[in-house]
Amino acid sequence: MINIKTLKKPELLAPAGDLEKLKVALIYGADAVFIGGKKFSLRARASNFDLPDIKEACEFAHRLHKKVYVTTNILPHNDNLDGLVEYLKDLEQIGVDAIICASPVIIDHAKKHTNLEIHISTQQSATNYHSVNFWQNVGATRVVLARELNKYELKEIREHTTCDMEVFIHGGMCVSYSGRCTLSNNMTDRDANRGGCAHSCRWNYDLYDGLKKLNQEIPFSMSSKDLQTVRQISDLIDIGVDSLKIEGRMKSIHYIATVVHTYRKLIDDICDDFDINLPKYLLEIRKAENRLTSHGFMEGMTTIDEQLYNIRSENPTQEFIGIVRDYNEDTQVAIVEQRNHFELNQDVEVFSPRYEPLKFKVDFMQDEDGEDIDIARHPKQLLRIKIPFAVQPYDMLRKI
Amino acid sequence: MKFAVTPYTIKSIPKFVEAGVDIFIMGNEAYANRLVHSYSNLELEEASKLIASLEKELYISMNIMMHNKDIDDIKQFLGFVKTLDISGIIFGEVGVYQVAKEMAMEDLLIYHPETLNTNLYDPIFWDHLGIKGVTISKEITLEEMKIICKDSPLEMSMIGHGHLNMFHSRRPLIENFFKYNRSEYEDLINNRNLRIVEEIRNEAYPIFQDLHGTHIFRDKALESFQEIQSIRETLDVFIIDGIFKDDEYLLKVVSEYQAILNQKEQTLAEEISKKYQEDHDSGFLYKKTVYDKY
Incomplete structure (x- = not known):
């Protein structure tokens, strides 16, 4: 068994859908941001950064001694591979701090042609320590872990790997294991693993046993509350998670500022051994939430409290x-x-x-x-x- | 090209062999997702001996999303599998590769993660890691599939017939829904007769919850009767998955594919394909999904 890392302040990693959001995220306390380039990135509508933008993003972040990670996390088909090596070389030249990828073709080409640091996307759904060590063995320095893991599983992974662990702490959640879902492909022809997810898991359905309809009053729903882990941050720091990730490249600057700032304060206060007034942080983060939230899998298997049934998930936020x-x-x-x-x-x-x-x-x-x-x-x-x-x-x- | 099926019973195996099946995919539900039947170790031993005596091959499915708690059991089961006469182990999560490699069993592995083998580089990557084969993602078109298979260093397989899985959640979604409604749900766990229908789509998607979570499938089963002749030229293993069907259906389907291959008549393929049109379609064989555009 590998020794547990000593307690340290984890990186706070925030999303940025454009340059303004990137600046806001960094000014409000993120240590690093992840952005989508216009090539090889999921979340097509949130991937607005062309190469000059990525360069400006890196220059801004590096002036603050912070980092920029670029998502190259599609699972490309044969005809999506054109220009891959050139793009990766451009990213290296610009000075991005890491790429986040899921496909072996991108991982291996980044290794062969560049010195880019490689993070494994949650699209690979790494659910155990062997999986994390597998990706470390093929050249990754960090693995973004599956959102299906609870804090006890995260602790066990920490005890069995030296690879950097990145954990989602806030934002939307796939209902399926990420990267394993083709609901969108089948229902809308939009490829979930190539940037087009239609969120079919959030739609309303009727449930039948043979011809008998089982849901009466309300539609059958699989939709999940968003993730919010204010109460778990202390445990995640104790475990030795390396990076705490906020999701939501499509979110507003106010959302990003509020969520980032709240977690920044919380992490700093925990690490500086201040008294933690959790209600204060919960109140603050609610000013940004426009959907109901829960701790997801953090405390164990999901229950009805982690699901959304028969309710509008969008709530007005503080204006x-x-x-x-x-x-x-x-x-x-x-x-x-x-x-x-x-x-x-x-x-x-x-x-x-x-x-x-x-x-x-x-x-x-x-x-x-x-x-x-x-x-x-x-x-x-x-x-x-x-x-x-x-x-x-x-x-x-x-x-x- | 070899035919692989997922038998519901051991006693059907000789009939499948007569019909032209080369490979049997079987497993235990503790270590595999979406099996047609969960076989005990004793049954797997029996099947292994029978299949070997018929000079055919057994692949063990171990495609669970492995969590830490599963690792010791997986090791133990791999130890058992090592004692059987098998030709392949299907896995879908890379941690299983690590465990198998520790046990010097990686040369038996076939990587089938459902959605992740999407381009011609994937088999090259896995070849370097010393595994036996790769199953192509189900949302890949026929033309892409042929390019991926051509010159591949590994055994290339695809699910060519059957209900394709399109969603796997760790969440107990059926149970939670009925708990929310304060209704009984126990009889609905492992019930494979459940379907969900979306508000504006006239399609009924099979759904079930088991010990690994909740699974949803395409409404229509995939069939490749008209494509089998050309698929044969590049593919190594053609998988017919019998989930939501039975051995009788599987036997009939295998026989029809064999008839098409033997007679080499495209008109026969068209006739057979037509018979299945009501609840079968061509999946993604000709349907290219949209990339980066919405």
């Missing part, structure tokens, strides 16, 4: 109304980009990576031309708002 673009300390006027409708005299809080939320009332608001306005109604409109304390770009305003 995010604007993001700070600039601030003049002399005049105390901030330039704020509008993100949701609000009016003069609205009570708001400033959400910042640097301090606890601070409150103020919007009693001075002008448009970009300096005209007084009562209502901020235009998406992305630039507003001049007086804020009685110093704020910085990427601080966010929420209604309270």
Whole structure:
């Protein structure tokens, strides 16, 4: 048996669907981000980074001594292989810190033609320590573990491997073992393992035994609550998990900022041995949640509490109304980009990576031309708002 | 090309051999997913001797998603399997490879992870690791399949006939649904007569829950009667999976494939294929799924 690693602060890894989200994730406390390039990446709609964007992403992250991982996690068919080596070489040249991949063809070509660090995607559904060691033996430095594992299984894996372990801590969950599902392929012709998953596992069904319909009041549903592990983070740190991963490249900047910042504070407070006030973190993270959440498999086999039945899963979140673009300390006027409708005299809080939320009332608001306005109604409109304390770009305003 | 089937009973094996079957895929449900029947060690021993006496081959299915708790049992079962006269072990999770390699049994392994063998490089990768064969993913087209098989260093197989699995969750989805509704569910576990129907799709997908979780299958079984002549040129093992059917059905299907191969008449293939159209189709043989576009 291999010795358990000594307790250390794990990496906090966040999703980024575009450059702005990437900057927000890093500013709000992520140690690393994962992004999708326009080639060889799942989540087609969330894979917006072309090579110049990836370069800018790396430069921004590296200035902060943080990392960028690029997903190259499709399971390619024969005709998807063109340009693979060139693309991998480009990623290496740009300076990405690792690629996340699932297919042996990508793994082996990355090994042969580049020195890129290789992380194994959860599409491979690594469920045990032998599986992790297999991927380490073929050249991976890290394995993103299956979401079907509980914390006791994670501990056992830690005890049997030196490979880096990456564990999902927050966000959407596949109902199936990841990478093993072709519901979408069959029902919609969209290839789940090549970026097109239609989430057929979240649809409503009727269940029959022969000709007899078994569900009466509500549809048969397999849909899962999203993952949220605030209560388990301490255990995951104790276990020695190397990277804690938030899912959701499609999510808003407010979601990313809130979730990342909450876990950042929580991880830091646990590792700095501060008293942990879990209700505070749970309350904070709920400001970002727009779907019901549970701990998934973390505490053992899933029960009805981890499933969604007969309920809309989307809940309104605390309203995010604007993001700070600039601030003049002399005049105390901030330039704020509008993100949701609000009016003069609205009570708001400033959400910042640097301090606890601070409150103020919007009693001075002008448009970009300096005209007084009562209502901020235009998406992305630039507003001049007086804020009685110093704020910085990427601080966010929420209604309270 | 060899024919492989999943027999429901040991007593049918001689009839399958007469019909032209070369390989029998069998296993125990503790170590395998989606079997047509779970055989005890004693039964596997009996089957192994019978199949060897008929000069045919036995493959043991061990395609569970292995978790840590399964590792010791898997080792023990592999130790038992080593004592049998077998030609292959089907696995779907790479941890099983590690265990088999420790026991110097990797040369018997056939990698069948359902969805992951999608391109011509996969057999090359696995050849370097010293295994016996690879089963091509079920969502691969006929043309892609031929390219993957051509010049492959390994034994190449595909499920050419039968209900294809399209979903496997570790979650007890049937049980949880009925628990939520405060209804009895015990009789519904392992019930293979269950179907789910989506609101706007007139298709009934077989679903069942067992000790490994919940499994969902395509509504129609795959058939390849019209393709078998050309498949034979590149494929090594053509698998006929009898899940949701029975030995009688399997025997009939094998005989029909053999008739097509013997007579070499495409019109016969078309006639037979037509008979099956109501609840069979060609799966992904001609249907290319959409990549990166929605």
